[in-house]
Amino acid sequence: METHAITLTVNDQTYRGEVEPRMLLSDYLRHELGLTGTHVGCEHGVCGACTVLLDGQPVRSCLMFAVQAEGYELSTVEGLASSAEDLHPLQQAFWEAHGLQCGFCTPGFLMTLVPFLAENPQPTEREIREAISGNLCRCTGYQNIVAAALLAAEGMPE
Amino acid sequence: MVLYNAYPSDPAMKPPPFEYIAAESVEHTLELMEEHGDGAKLLAGGQSLIPAMNFRVLQPTVLIDLNRIEDLEYIQHADDGALVVGAMTRQRDLEKSRDVERVAPLLYEAMPHIAHPQIRTRGTIGGSLAHADPAAELPAVSIAAGASMKASGPEGDRWIEAKDFFEGMFSTALGSDEMLVEVTFPAKTSRTGWRFEETSRRRGDYAMMGVAVEVELDDGGACKEARLVYLNAGDGPIEAEKAAAMLRGERPTPKLIAAAAAQAADHEIDPMGNVHASIDFQRHLARVQTERALVKAFDRAANSKA
Ligand SMILES: Cc1cc2nc3c(=O)[nH]c(=O)nc-3n(C[C@H](O)[C@H](O)[C@H](O)COP(=O)(O)OP(=O)(O)OC[C@H]3O[C@@H](n4cnc5c(N)ncnc54)[C@H](O)[C@@H]3O)c2cc1C
Ligand code: FES
Ligand code: FES
Numbered sequence: 001m002e003t004h005a006i007t008l009t010v011n012d013q014t015y016r017g018e019v020e021p022r023m024l025l026s027d028y029l030r031h032e033l034g035l036t037g038t039h040v041g042c043e044h045g046v047c048g049a050c051t052v053l054l055d056g057q058p059v060r061s062c063l064m065f066a067v068q069a070e071g072y073e074l075s076t077v078e079g080l081a082s083s084a085e086d087l088h089p090l091q092q093a094f095w096e097a098h099g100l101q102c103g104f105c106t107p108g109f110l111m112t113l114v115p116f117l118a119e120n121p122q123p124t125e126r127e128i129r130e131a132i133s134g135n136l137c138r139c140t141g142y143q144n145i146v147a148a149a150l151l152a153a154e155g156m157p158e
Numbered sequence: 159m160v161l162y163n164a165y166p167s168d169p170a171m172k173p174p175p176f177e178y179i180a181a182e183s184v185e186h187t188l189e190l191m192e193e194h195g196d197g198a199k200l201l202a203g204g205q206s207l208i209p210a211m212n213f214r215v216l217q218p219t220v221l222i223d224l225n226r227i228e229d230l231e232y233i234q235h236a237d238d239g240a241l242v243v244g245a246m247t248r249q250r251d252l253e254k255s256r257d258v259e260r261v262a263p264l265l266y267e268a269m270p271h272i273a274h275p276q277i278r279t280r281g282t283i284g285g286s287l288a289h290a291d292p293a294a295e296l297p298a299v300s301i302a303a304g305a306s307m308k309a310s311g312p313e314g315d316r317w318i319e320a321k322d323f324f325e326g327m328f329s330t331a332l333g334s335d336e337m338l339v340e341v342t343f344p345a346k347t348s349r350t351g352w353r354f355e356e357t358s359r360r361r362g363d364y365a366m367m368g369v370a371v372e373v374e375l376d377d378g379g380a381c382k383e384a385r386l387v388y389l390n391a392g393d394g395p396i397e398a399e400k401a402a403a404m405l406r407g408e409r410p411t412p413k414l415i416a417a418a419a420a421q422a423a424d425h426e427i428d429p430m431g432n433v434h435a436s437i438d439f440q441r442h443l444a445r446v447q448t449e450r451a452l453v454k455a456f457d458r459a460a461n462s463k464a
Binding site: 001014024043057059060112133 | 159160161171172173174175176177178204205208209211212213221223225270273274275276277279280360361362
């Protein structure tokens with residue numbers, strides 16, 4: 001199968017590579033770039049674990065081919081914190097409100113909520129629940145995830 | 159500094175192999191469709207096509223990617239005020255558009271019910287209509303709103319009324335050498351009323367039942383026009399024509415609305431039932447939704463300001 005040369009930016013780092021067209025963006029990030037923070041649960045768009053930002057917009061990386069990301073700027077969970085001591089405010093809120101247990105779903109929730117809170121810095125609980133309707137968590141329970149999002153919003157400039 | 163693939167590998171891949179071509183224009187797409195024939199598929203938002211490929215339910219040999227055709231992504235107005243939308247317009251952009259809210263409020267009201275925000279950022283209006291899933295919102299909305307579709311093919315362009323566009327389960331009036339390029343929604347008038355209702359297990363899930371309603375009142379307050387179109391109620395969007403006929407020419411009293419709802423729910427829809435909803439429950443939902451939707455739509459028609 002013919003491969004395609006692609007150049008894309010992930011968390012401000014430019015990468016260049018050759019991909020087979022059928023390589024999913026999620027597999028490219030994980031297997032080719034070693035960015036395994038983006039998780040893969042269902043690979044058919046239901047669970048949201050693979051959510052990344054494509055030019056700032058949240059998308060399912062399992063429902064895009066890597067070749068389609070040519071020229072785009074991506075953000076993944078690895079780009080949120082500058083170090084383990086200096087978490088992104090939303091990550092800090094997840095930490096404080098016990099918004100994660102096993103953590104498998106967390107990257108998807110974070111990458112969904114970061115653009116949501118940027119657009120809607122003072123959300124209601126209902127709006128948060130709607131924003132995360134496309135993300136599944138199998139162990140924490142959604143209460144604390146919603147609480148974490150509310151906590152993060154409190155600390156946000158209006 | 160540019161990094162090359164840090165971990166070149168050969169991971170197992172879910173989708174079947176295919177040749178990838180990024181189309182540059184509508185003309186280029188049509189040429190590619192002709193060249194590659196039946197093995198080729200158009201790739202719009204990929205939110206229905208790629209899951210099907212990940213399951214290997216679909217194994218196209220060539221994918222023609224429409225995502226680089228920028229002039230298929232637009233929300234504009236025609237001279238008569240109608241809303242004109244390019245096939246590759248993202249569902250998320252429609253959802254956020256003030257123009258859509260003003261000119262085609264039924265479409266606007268239905269948008270947030272389609273899947274989840276992260277899916278609407280990629281999913282397109284054209285992809286959803288061409289996919290023609292009987293459980294999808296947009297096919298029902300397009301019929302209720304009186305929309306029309308513009309198809310491009312080797313013979314040129316042609317227009318297809320939404321009510322003639324859907325031909326059953328995942329099937330449309332588009333020829334195998336044609337693509338959908340544009341959708342037009344007539345502008346609402348000062349006498350138009352509308353309502354979209356659906357019930358799903360969880361926000362964003364496919365509806366167990368849903369209905370798109372658009373009505374128009376005449377100057378005397380009688381119903382001039384009514385369209386009731388159901389989703390997940392048969393092998394395509396189902397229009398309840400007899401229920402609509404009961405309303406036309408009459409004043410919309412609660413009794414008449416209840417009778418029309420019963421007609422549609424008990425006799426015109428043909429739901430199939432599934433693990434989440436039995437056929438009886440689907441009919442029950444349809445009746446309750448229709449009553450609510452008609453009350454709201456007629457109320458809006460009576461009080462709307464154009
Ligand atoms: C988890 C999940 C939940 C979802 N929930 C819903 C829901 O509740 N309601 C709903 O309506 N949808 C839902 N969807 C589907 C979603 O709305 C898709 O975006 C939509 O059905 C297809 O649009 P697309 O742009 O992604 O098209 P694609 O997946 O790219 O294409 C779909 C089909 O249409 C063809 N096609 C695309 N564009 C054209 C064109 N211009 N001309 C001719 N043929 C074309 C393709 O070849 C393909 O066969 C869901 C999807 C997922 C993954
Ligand atoms: S892995 Fe992409 S949505 Fe589940
Ligand atoms: S924290 Fe375990 S799945 Fe969400």
